[in-house]
Amino acid sequence: MIIASNVSKKFGKLKALDDVSVTCIKGECIALIGPNGCGKTTLIKSILGMVVCDSGFITFNGNNIRHDWKYRARIGYMPQIGRYPENMTIGQVLDMMKDIRGCKNEVVDEELISQFGLKDILKKRMSTLSGGTRQKVSAALAFLFNPEVLILDEPTAGLDPVSSEMLKAKIITEKNKGKLVLITSHILSELDDLISQVIYMQDGKLCFHKSITSLQEETGEAKLSKAIAQVMMKR
Amino acid sequence: MKKIIKYVIIDILRNKIVLAYTVFLLLISVTIFNLEDNSAKGLLSLLNIILIIVPLVSMLFSAIYVYNSSEFLELLVSQPLKRKTIWLSLFMGLAASMAFAFFIGAGIPILLYEATPTGFMMLGTGLLLSVIFVAIAMLAAVMARDKAKGIGVVILLWLYFSIIFDGLILFVLFQFADYPLEKIMVGAVAFNPIDLSRILILLKMDVSALMGYTGAIFKDFFGAQTGLIISFCVLITWIVIPAWLSLRKFNHKDL
Numbered sequence: 040m041i042i043a044s045n046v047s048k049k050f051g052k053l054k055a056l057d058d059v060s061v062t063c064i065k066g067e068c069i070a071l072i073g074p075n076g077c078g079k080t081t082l083i084k085s086i087l088g089m090v091v092c093d094s095g096f097i098t099f100n101g102n103n104i105r106h107d108w109k110y111r112a113r114i115g116y117m118p119q120i121g122r123y124p125e126n127m128t129i130g131q132v133l134d135m136m137k138d139i140r141g142c143k144n145e146v147v148d149e150e151l152i153s154q155f156g157l158k159d160i161l162k163k164r165m166s167t168l169s170g171g172t173r174q175k176v177s178a179a180l181a182f183l184f185n186p187e188v189l190i191l192d193e194p195t196a197g198l199d200p201v202s203s204e205m206l207k208a209k210i211i212t213e214k215n216k217g218k219l220v221l222i223t224s225h226i227l228s229e230l231d232d233l234i235s236q237v238i239y240m241q242d243g244k245l246c247f248h249k250s251i252t253s254l255q256e257e258t259g260e261a262k263l264s265k266a267i268a269q270v271m272m273k274r
Numbered sequence: 275m276k277k278i279i280k281y282v283i284i285d286i287l288r289n290k291i292v293l294a295y296t297v298f299l300l301l302i303s304v305t306i307f308n309l310e311d312n313s314a315k316g317l318l319s320l321l322n323i324i325l326i327i328v329p330l331v332s333m334l335f336s337a338i339y340v341y342n343s344s345e346f347l348e349l350l351v352s353q354p355l356k357r358k359t360i361w362l363s364l365f366m367g368l369a370a371s372m373a374f375a376f377f378i379g380a381g382i383p384i385l386l387y388e389a390t391p392t393g394f395m396m397l398g399t400g401l402l403l404s405v406i407f408v409a410i411a412m413l414a415a416v417m418a419r420d421k422a423k424g425i426g427v428v429i430l431l432w433l434y435f436s437i438i439f440d441g442l443i444l445f446v447l448f449q450f451a452d453y454p455l456e457k458i459m460v461g462a463v464a465f466n467p468i469d470l471s472r473i474l475i476l477l478k479m480d481v482s483a484l485m486g487y488t489g490a491i492f493k494d495f496f497g498a499q500t501g502l503i504i505s506f507c508v509l510i511t512w513i514v515i516p517a518w519l520s521l522r523k524f525n526h527k528d529l
Binding site: 050084087088089090091108109110111112114116118122123124125126127135136138139140 | 277278281285288289343344345346348349350351352353354355356357525526527528529
Protein backbone atom coordinates (compact mmCIF):
# COMPACT_ATOMS: atom_id res chain seq x y z
CA MET A 40 0.00 0.00 0.00
CA ILE A 41 2.78 2.40 0.92
CA ILE A 42 6.12 1.81 -0.76
CA ALA A 43 9.16 3.92 -0.04
CA SER A 44 12.11 3.40 -2.38
CA ASN A 45 15.61 4.61 -1.57
CA VAL A 46 14.36 7.66 0.27
CA SER A 47 17.08 10.03 1.50
CA LYS A 48 16.73 13.30 3.32
CA LYS A 49 19.36 15.64 4.69
CA PHE A 50 18.84 18.45 7.17
CA GLY A 51 21.99 20.46 6.67
CA LYS A 52 24.79 17.99 7.28
CA LEU A 53 22.65 15.57 9.24
CA LYS A 54 21.40 12.60 7.28
CA ALA A 55 17.92 12.13 8.67
CA LEU A 56 17.04 9.40 6.21
CA ASP A 57 19.67 7.39 4.39
CA ASP A 58 18.48 5.25 1.51
CA VAL A 59 15.42 3.90 3.27
CA SER A 60 13.18 1.43 1.45
CA VAL A 61 10.05 0.06 3.09
CA THR A 62 6.95 -1.71 1.91
CA CYS A 63 3.85 -1.51 4.05
CA ILE A 64 0.96 -3.80 3.20
CA LYS A 65 -2.68 -3.42 4.09
CA GLY A 66 -3.83 -5.12 7.26
CA GLU A 67 -0.48 -4.95 8.98
CA CYS A 68 0.24 -3.16 12.20
CA ILE A 69 3.81 -1.97 12.01
CA ALA A 70 5.93 -0.61 14.83
CA LEU A 71 8.66 1.88 13.94
CA ILE A 72 11.33 1.52 16.56
CA GLY A 73 14.70 3.12 17.05
CA PRO A 74 16.70 5.46 19.26
CA ASN A 75 15.90 9.18 19.46
CA GLY A 76 16.75 11.08 16.32
CA CYS A 77 17.00 8.01 14.13
CA GLY A 78 14.58 9.39 11.56
CA LYS A 79 11.28 7.80 12.52
CA THR A 80 9.34 11.04 12.50
CA THR A 81 11.10 12.21 9.34
CA LEU A 82 10.06 8.98 7.61
CA ILE A 83 6.47 9.48 8.72
CA LYS A 84 6.50 13.11 7.67
CA SER A 85 7.85 12.22 4.25
CA ILE A 86 5.07 9.67 3.80
CA LEU A 87 2.64 12.47 4.57
CA GLY A 88 4.42 14.86 2.24
CA MET A 89 5.22 17.28 5.03
CA VAL A 90 8.91 16.71 4.44
CA VAL A 91 10.00 16.66 0.80
CA CYS A 92 12.65 13.98 0.36
CA ASP A 93 15.89 14.77 -1.49
CA SER A 94 16.05 11.56 -3.49
CA GLY A 95 14.02 8.41 -3.87
CA PHE A 96 10.26 8.30 -4.02
CA ILE A 97 7.26 7.16 -2.07
CA THR A 98 4.16 5.67 -3.63
CA PHE A 99 0.73 5.28 -2.12
CA ASN A 100 -1.39 2.65 -3.88
CA GLY A 101 0.96 2.89 -6.83
CA ASN A 102 0.83 6.68 -7.21
CA ASN A 103 3.88 8.79 -6.51
CA ILE A 104 2.91 11.10 -3.66
CA ARG A 105 4.97 13.94 -5.12
CA HIS A 106 2.30 14.73 -7.67
CA ASP A 107 -0.67 13.55 -5.70
CA TRP A 108 -2.31 15.11 -2.70
CA LYS A 109 -5.67 13.39 -2.58
CA TYR A 110 -4.12 10.30 -1.00
CA ARG A 111 -3.88 12.16 2.28
CA ALA A 112 -7.66 11.83 2.60
CA ARG A 113 -7.03 8.15 3.29
CA ILE A 114 -4.52 8.74 6.06
CA GLY A 115 -5.25 9.57 9.65
CA TYR A 116 -2.21 11.19 11.19
CA MET A 117 -1.56 11.74 14.85
CA PRO A 118 1.53 13.91 15.29
CA GLN A 119 4.02 13.55 18.09
CA ILE A 120 3.42 17.13 19.20
CA GLY A 121 0.02 18.26 18.06
CA ARG A 122 0.18 21.87 17.00
CA TYR A 123 -3.12 23.63 16.45
CA PRO A 124 -4.20 27.23 15.93
CA GLU A 125 -3.97 28.50 19.49
CA ASN A 126 -6.95 30.81 19.50
CA MET A 127 -9.44 28.26 18.22
CA THR A 128 -11.57 26.11 20.48
CA ILE A 129 -11.58 22.30 20.30
CA GLY A 130 -15.01 22.39 18.68
CA GLN A 131 -13.86 24.88 16.07
CA VAL A 132 -10.81 22.79 15.21
CA LEU A 133 -12.96 19.66 14.81
CA ASP A 134 -15.53 21.51 12.70
CA MET A 135 -12.81 23.08 10.58
CA MET A 136 -11.25 19.69 9.85
CA LYS A 137 -14.63 18.24 8.92
CA ASP A 138 -15.27 21.25 6.71
CA ILE A 139 -11.86 21.03 5.01
CA ARG A 140 -12.21 17.31 4.41
CA GLY A 141 -15.56 18.12 2.89
CA CYS A 142 -17.54 15.51 4.77
CA LYS A 143 -19.92 17.55 6.87
CA ASN A 144 -22.75 15.16 6.11
CA GLU A 145 -20.82 11.91 6.00
CA VAL A 146 -20.69 9.66 8.99
CA VAL A 147 -17.64 10.40 11.05
CA ASP A 148 -16.17 8.20 13.72
CA GLU A 149 -16.66 10.18 16.90
CA GLU A 150 -16.11 7.26 19.22
CA LEU A 151 -12.85 8.61 20.61
CA ILE A 152 -14.27 12.12 21.03
CA SER A 153 -16.97 10.82 23.31
CA GLN A 154 -14.72 8.28 25.05
CA PHE A 155 -12.13 10.93 25.87
CA GLY A 156 -14.84 13.24 27.16
CA LEU A 157 -13.93 15.93 24.66
CA LYS A 158 -17.62 16.68 24.14
CA ASP A 159 -17.76 18.48 27.49
CA ILE A 160 -14.82 20.77 26.74
CA LEU A 161 -15.56 21.69 23.13
CA LYS A 162 -15.56 25.37 24.09
CA LYS A 163 -12.04 25.33 25.54
CA ARG A 164 -9.37 27.17 23.58
CA MET A 165 -6.43 25.13 22.28
CA SER A 166 -3.96 27.42 24.07
CA THR A 167 -5.41 26.46 27.46
CA LEU A 168 -5.15 22.70 26.93
CA SER A 169 -2.69 20.46 28.73
CA GLY A 170 -0.33 18.25 26.75
CA GLY A 171 -2.47 15.18 27.37
CA THR A 172 -5.70 16.81 26.26
CA ARG A 173 -3.99 18.07 23.14
CA GLN A 174 -2.87 14.51 22.49
CA LYS A 175 -6.48 13.37 22.88
CA VAL A 176 -7.57 15.92 20.28
CA SER A 177 -4.86 14.66 17.91
CA ALA A 178 -5.96 11.07 18.41
CA ALA A 179 -9.62 11.92 17.91
CA LEU A 180 -8.75 13.77 14.68
CA ALA A 181 -6.68 10.87 13.36
CA PHE A 182 -9.57 8.42 13.73
CA LEU A 183 -12.35 10.87 12.83
CA PHE A 184 -12.56 10.19 9.11
CA ASN A 185 -12.33 6.39 9.06
CA PRO A 186 -9.01 6.44 7.19
CA GLU A 187 -7.55 3.33 5.56
CA VAL A 188 -4.14 4.09 6.97
CA LEU A 189 -3.38 5.26 10.48
CA ILE A 190 -0.05 6.86 11.23
CA LEU A 191 0.46 7.38 14.92
CA ASP A 192 3.59 9.11 16.17
CA GLU A 193 4.05 8.20 19.83
CA PRO A 194 0.32 7.99 20.42
CA THR A 195 0.31 7.24 24.12
CA ALA A 196 2.99 9.73 25.21
CA GLY A 197 1.37 12.06 27.71
CA LEU A 198 -1.92 10.20 27.95
CA ASP A 199 -3.21 8.98 31.29
CA PRO A 200 -3.46 5.16 31.72
CA VAL A 201 -7.22 5.06 31.17
CA SER A 202 -7.13 7.08 27.94
CA SER A 203 -4.09 5.16 26.83
CA GLU A 204 -6.00 1.89 27.17
CA MET A 205 -8.96 3.36 25.30
CA LEU A 206 -6.68 4.41 22.47
CA LYS A 207 -5.02 0.97 22.36
CA ALA A 208 -8.40 -0.75 22.22
CA LYS A 209 -9.38 1.58 19.38
CA ILE A 210 -6.18 0.79 17.49
CA ILE A 211 -6.84 -2.94 17.81
CA THR A 212 -10.42 -2.58 16.52
CA GLU A 213 -9.25 -0.56 13.54
CA LYS A 214 -6.46 -3.02 12.83
CA ASN A 215 -8.94 -5.89 12.88
CA LYS A 216 -10.95 -4.04 10.24
CA GLY A 217 -7.96 -4.60 7.95
CA LYS A 218 -6.42 -1.14 8.11
CA LEU A 219 -2.73 -0.40 7.87
CA VAL A 220 -1.41 0.99 11.14
CA LEU A 221 2.03 2.55 11.58
CA ILE A 222 3.06 3.27 15.16
CA THR A 223 6.19 4.73 16.64
CA SER A 224 6.70 4.36 20.34
CA HIS A 225 9.41 4.06 22.93
CA ILE A 226 7.21 2.15 25.34
CA LEU A 227 7.75 -1.26 23.80
CA SER A 228 5.74 -3.15 26.40
CA GLU A 229 2.52 -1.58 25.24
CA LEU A 230 3.17 -2.51 21.61
CA ASP A 231 3.19 -6.25 22.36
CA ASP A 232 -0.50 -6.88 21.82
CA LEU A 233 -0.82 -4.41 18.96
CA ILE A 234 1.76 -5.04 16.30
CA SER A 235 2.45 -7.67 13.69
CA GLN A 236 5.67 -6.29 12.21
CA VAL A 237 8.69 -4.34 13.39
CA ILE A 238 10.81 -1.82 11.54
CA TYR A 239 14.01 -0.94 13.34
CA MET A 240 15.88 2.21 12.37
CA GLN A 241 19.20 3.65 13.45
CA ASP A 242 21.04 6.80 12.30
CA GLY A 243 18.62 7.30 9.44
CA LYS A 244 19.16 3.78 8.13
CA LEU A 245 16.64 1.00 8.09
CA CYS A 246 18.21 -1.90 10.00
CA PHE A 247 15.52 -4.52 9.58
CA HIS A 248 11.88 -5.02 8.77
CA LYS A 249 10.60 -8.32 10.17
CA SER A 250 7.41 -9.87 11.34
CA ILE A 251 7.12 -10.14 15.08
CA THR A 252 7.07 -13.96 14.99
CA SER A 253 10.36 -14.22 13.12
CA LEU A 254 11.92 -11.69 15.51
CA GLN A 255 10.75 -13.78 18.46
CA GLU A 256 12.17 -16.92 16.90
CA GLU A 257 15.55 -15.35 16.15
CA THR A 258 16.05 -13.86 19.58
CA GLY A 259 14.23 -16.52 21.57
CA GLU A 260 12.40 -13.83 23.53
CA ALA A 261 8.63 -13.61 23.69
CA LYS A 262 8.52 -9.99 24.82
CA LEU A 263 9.19 -7.30 22.24
CA SER A 264 11.12 -5.15 24.70
CA LYS A 265 13.56 -7.97 25.47
CA ALA A 266 13.88 -8.97 21.82
CA ILE A 267 14.71 -5.40 20.76
CA ALA A 268 17.10 -4.98 23.67
CA GLN A 269 18.96 -8.06 22.49
CA VAL A 270 19.13 -6.71 18.93
CA MET A 271 20.38 -3.34 20.18
CA MET A 272 23.06 -4.97 22.32
CA LYS A 273 24.37 -6.93 19.35
CA ARG A 274 24.85 -3.79 17.25
CA MET B 275 -9.72 27.14 -1.44
CA LYS B 276 -12.66 29.32 -0.39
CA LYS B 277 -12.92 27.41 2.86
CA ILE B 278 -9.34 28.08 3.85
CA ILE B 279 -9.57 31.76 2.89
CA LYS B 280 -12.64 31.91 5.10
CA TYR B 281 -10.75 30.45 8.07
CA VAL B 282 -7.78 32.77 7.51
CA ILE B 283 -10.03 35.84 7.41
CA ILE B 284 -11.99 34.75 10.48
CA ASP B 285 -8.70 34.29 12.29
CA ILE B 286 -7.39 37.70 11.21
CA LEU B 287 -10.60 39.42 12.27
CA ARG B 288 -10.42 37.70 15.61
CA ASN B 289 -7.06 39.16 16.56
CA LYS B 290 -8.27 42.73 16.14
CA ILE B 291 -4.97 44.27 14.96
CA VAL B 292 -6.37 44.79 11.49
CA LEU B 293 -9.42 46.38 13.06
CA ALA B 294 -7.19 48.76 15.03
CA TYR B 295 -5.26 49.56 11.83
CA THR B 296 -8.52 50.38 10.05
CA VAL B 297 -9.66 52.70 12.84
CA PHE B 298 -6.23 54.34 12.90
CA LEU B 299 -6.28 55.01 9.15
CA LEU B 300 -9.84 56.29 9.40
CA LEU B 301 -8.90 58.68 12.19
CA ILE B 302 -5.87 60.03 10.34
CA SER B 303 -7.66 60.53 7.05
CA VAL B 304 -10.72 62.20 8.55
CA THR B 305 -8.55 64.43 10.74
CA ILE B 306 -6.36 65.51 7.83
CA PHE B 307 -9.28 66.25 5.56
CA ASN B 308 -10.90 68.33 8.30
CA LEU B 309 -7.71 70.22 9.19
CA GLU B 310 -7.08 71.50 5.66
CA ASP B 311 -9.56 73.90 4.22
CA ASN B 312 -8.73 72.65 0.73
CA SER B 313 -9.26 68.93 0.43
CA ALA B 314 -6.73 68.66 -2.42
CA LYS B 315 -4.09 69.82 0.05
CA GLY B 316 -5.40 67.29 2.51
CA LEU B 317 -4.84 64.59 -0.05
CA LEU B 318 -1.20 65.62 -0.38
CA SER B 319 -0.65 65.36 3.38
CA LEU B 320 -2.46 62.05 3.48
CA LEU B 321 -0.28 60.75 0.64
CA ASN B 322 2.91 60.98 2.66
CA ILE B 323 1.42 59.32 5.70
CA ILE B 324 -0.13 56.52 3.67
CA LEU B 325 3.04 55.79 1.74
CA ILE B 326 4.82 55.19 5.03
CA ILE B 327 2.16 53.43 7.07
CA VAL B 328 0.53 51.12 4.53
CA PRO B 329 3.72 49.26 3.52
CA LEU B 330 4.94 49.04 7.11
CA VAL B 331 1.74 47.63 8.58
CA SER B 332 1.03 45.31 5.64
CA MET B 333 4.50 43.85 5.78
CA LEU B 334 4.94 43.52 9.52
CA PHE B 335 1.48 42.14 10.13
CA SER B 336 1.70 39.63 7.30
CA ALA B 337 5.14 38.39 8.30
CA ILE B 338 4.16 37.94 11.95
CA TYR B 339 0.90 36.34 10.91
CA VAL B 340 2.65 33.80 8.68
CA TYR B 341 5.01 32.85 11.51
CA ASN B 342 2.20 32.59 14.02
CA SER B 343 0.11 30.41 11.77
CA SER B 344 2.88 27.84 11.38
CA GLU B 345 0.73 25.43 13.43
CA PHE B 346 -2.21 26.03 11.16
CA LEU B 347 -0.04 25.47 8.08
CA GLU B 348 1.38 22.28 9.56
CA LEU B 349 -2.10 20.98 10.30
CA LEU B 350 -3.31 21.79 6.79
CA VAL B 351 -0.31 20.28 5.02
CA SER B 352 -1.08 16.86 6.54
CA GLN B 353 -4.61 17.09 5.15
CA PRO B 354 -5.71 16.28 1.60
CA LEU B 355 -4.99 19.75 0.30
CA LYS B 356 -2.56 21.02 -2.31
CA ARG B 357 0.24 23.10 -0.91
CA LYS B 358 -0.48 25.63 -3.60
CA THR B 359 -4.05 25.96 -2.36
CA ILE B 360 -2.93 26.40 1.23
CA TRP B 361 -0.35 29.08 0.46
CA LEU B 362 -2.45 31.02 -2.02
CA SER B 363 -5.39 30.95 0.39
CA LEU B 364 -3.20 32.40 3.11
CA PHE B 365 -2.01 35.07 0.67
CA MET B 366 -5.53 35.90 -0.50
CA GLY B 367 -6.83 36.04 3.06
CA LEU B 368 -4.08 38.43 4.15
CA ALA B 369 -4.26 40.53 0.99
CA ALA B 370 -8.03 40.80 1.20
CA SER B 371 -7.95 41.86 4.84
CA MET B 372 -5.21 44.46 4.36
CA ALA B 373 -6.82 45.84 1.21
CA PHE B 374 -10.22 45.93 2.88
CA ALA B 375 -8.77 47.69 5.91
CA PHE B 376 -7.23 50.30 3.62
CA PHE B 377 -10.46 50.71 1.71
CA ILE B 378 -12.50 51.33 4.85
CA GLY B 379 -9.84 53.37 6.64
CA ALA B 380 -8.55 55.58 3.86
CA GLY B 381 -10.65 54.80 0.81
CA ILE B 382 -14.00 55.88 2.16
CA PRO B 383 -12.77 59.27 3.48
CA ILE B 384 -11.03 59.87 0.14
CA LEU B 385 -14.22 59.08 -1.73
CA LEU B 386 -16.22 61.33 0.59
CA TYR B 387 -13.92 64.36 0.58
CA GLU B 388 -12.03 64.14 -2.67
CA ALA B 389 -13.71 61.94 -5.27
CA THR B 390 -11.49 63.27 -8.08
CA PRO B 391 -9.17 61.40 -10.45
CA THR B 392 -6.37 62.10 -7.97
CA GLY B 393 -8.42 60.55 -5.19
CA PHE B 394 -9.16 57.48 -7.26
CA MET B 395 -5.50 57.17 -8.17
CA MET B 396 -4.59 57.25 -4.49
CA LEU B 397 -7.22 54.68 -3.66
CA GLY B 398 -6.01 52.35 -6.43
CA THR B 399 -2.33 52.60 -5.63
CA GLY B 400 -3.03 52.26 -1.90
CA LEU B 401 -4.92 49.02 -2.49
CA LEU B 402 -2.16 47.72 -4.75
CA LEU B 403 0.55 48.71 -2.26
CA SER B 404 -1.29 46.80 0.50
CA VAL B 405 -1.27 43.64 -1.60
CA ILE B 406 2.30 44.13 -2.88
CA PHE B 407 3.71 44.33 0.62
CA VAL B 408 1.74 41.31 1.79
CA ALA B 409 3.37 39.35 -1.06
CA ILE B 410 6.86 40.63 -0.22
CA ALA B 411 6.42 39.87 3.48
CA MET B 412 5.25 36.34 2.73
CA LEU B 413 8.33 35.78 0.59
CA ALA B 414 10.56 36.97 3.43
CA ALA B 415 8.68 34.81 5.93
CA VAL B 416 8.97 31.65 3.87
CA MET B 417 12.69 32.19 3.19
CA ALA B 418 13.73 32.64 6.82
CA ARG B 419 12.88 29.86 9.24
CA ASP B 420 13.76 31.98 12.24
CA LYS B 421 11.03 34.39 13.29
CA ALA B 422 13.32 37.14 14.56
CA LYS B 423 15.38 36.97 11.39
CA GLY B 424 12.32 37.04 9.16
CA ILE B 425 10.81 40.05 10.89
CA GLY B 426 14.19 41.79 10.88
CA VAL B 427 14.43 41.26 7.13
CA VAL B 428 10.95 42.70 6.72
CA ILE B 429 11.87 45.84 8.66
CA LEU B 430 15.04 46.24 6.59
CA LEU B 431 13.06 45.81 3.38
CA TRP B 432 10.65 48.49 4.51
CA LEU B 433 13.57 50.82 5.29
CA TYR B 434 14.98 50.09 1.86
CA PHE B 435 11.76 50.81 0.02
CA SER B 436 10.85 53.94 1.96
CA ILE B 437 14.21 55.56 2.70
CA ILE B 438 17.34 53.86 1.39
CA PHE B 439 16.15 53.58 -2.20
CA ASP B 440 15.51 57.33 -2.38
CA GLY B 441 18.92 57.96 -0.87
CA LEU B 442 20.58 55.79 -3.51
CA ILE B 443 18.71 57.58 -6.28
CA LEU B 444 19.76 60.97 -4.92
CA PHE B 445 23.34 59.75 -4.66
CA VAL B 446 23.35 58.58 -8.27
CA LEU B 447 21.73 61.80 -9.41
CA PHE B 448 24.36 63.96 -7.72
CA GLN B 449 27.27 61.82 -8.80
CA PHE B 450 26.18 61.84 -12.42
CA ALA B 451 24.61 65.27 -12.46
CA ASP B 452 26.41 66.08 -15.72
CA TYR B 453 24.73 63.28 -17.63
CA PRO B 454 21.15 63.16 -18.88
CA LEU B 455 19.61 60.69 -16.44
CA GLU B 456 15.97 61.62 -16.77
CA LYS B 457 15.01 58.63 -18.88
CA ILE B 458 16.97 56.22 -16.70
CA MET B 459 15.16 57.62 -13.68
CA VAL B 460 11.85 56.63 -15.23
CA GLY B 461 13.17 53.07 -15.42
CA ALA B 462 14.67 53.14 -11.94
CA VAL B 463 11.33 54.04 -10.42
CA ALA B 464 10.03 50.63 -11.49
CA PHE B 465 12.27 49.08 -8.82
CA ASN B 466 10.36 50.70 -6.00
CA PRO B 467 6.58 50.38 -5.84
CA ILE B 468 6.34 53.12 -3.20
CA ASP B 469 8.10 55.68 -5.39
CA LEU B 470 6.11 54.60 -8.39
CA SER B 471 2.88 55.13 -6.49
CA ARG B 472 4.04 58.50 -5.20
CA ILE B 473 4.89 59.71 -8.70
CA LEU B 474 1.63 58.41 -10.13
CA ILE B 475 -0.35 60.36 -7.53
CA LEU B 476 1.79 63.50 -7.63
CA LEU B 477 1.46 63.70 -11.38
CA LYS B 478 -2.31 63.65 -11.01
CA MET B 479 -1.99 66.67 -8.75
CA ASP B 480 -0.73 69.84 -10.28
CA VAL B 481 2.40 69.98 -8.20
CA SER B 482 4.46 68.17 -10.83
CA ALA B 483 5.39 71.56 -12.25
CA LEU B 484 7.60 71.95 -9.18
CA MET B 485 9.71 68.95 -10.13
CA GLY B 486 11.63 70.66 -12.91
CA TYR B 487 12.87 68.96 -16.02
CA THR B 488 12.67 65.45 -14.55
CA GLY B 489 9.08 66.22 -13.66
CA ALA B 490 8.40 67.13 -17.27
CA ILE B 491 9.87 63.83 -18.46
CA PHE B 492 7.84 61.97 -15.85
CA LYS B 493 4.72 63.82 -16.86
CA ASP B 494 5.45 62.95 -20.44
CA PHE B 495 5.74 59.25 -19.62
CA PHE B 496 3.39 58.61 -16.70
CA GLY B 497 0.80 61.16 -17.80
CA ALA B 498 0.19 59.35 -21.06
CA GLN B 499 -2.17 56.41 -21.33
CA THR B 500 0.56 53.88 -22.16
CA GLY B 501 2.75 55.10 -19.28
CA LEU B 502 -0.14 54.67 -16.90
CA ILE B 503 -0.85 51.16 -18.14
CA ILE B 504 2.83 50.22 -17.94
CA SER B 505 3.03 51.57 -14.37
CA PHE B 506 0.07 49.49 -13.26
CA CYS B 507 1.56 46.46 -14.96
CA VAL B 508 4.77 47.06 -13.01
CA LEU B 509 2.78 47.27 -9.76
CA ILE B 510 0.98 44.02 -10.59
CA THR B 511 4.35 42.41 -11.34
CA TRP B 512 5.42 43.44 -7.85
CA ILE B 513 2.56 41.27 -6.57
CA VAL B 514 2.95 38.34 -8.94
CA ILE B 515 6.70 37.77 -8.72
CA PRO B 516 7.08 37.70 -4.91
CA ALA B 517 3.92 35.62 -4.59
CA TRP B 518 5.15 33.15 -7.20
CA LEU B 519 8.63 32.90 -5.66
CA SER B 520 7.21 32.34 -2.20
CA LEU B 521 4.84 29.68 -3.52
CA ARG B 522 7.72 27.87 -5.18
CA LYS B 523 9.68 27.98 -1.94
CA PHE B 524 6.71 26.82 0.13
CA ASN B 525 6.14 23.84 -2.16
CA HIS B 526 9.51 22.43 -1.15
CA LYS B 527 9.53 23.52 2.46
CA ASP B 528 9.81 20.94 5.22
CA LEU B 529 7.27 21.42 7.96
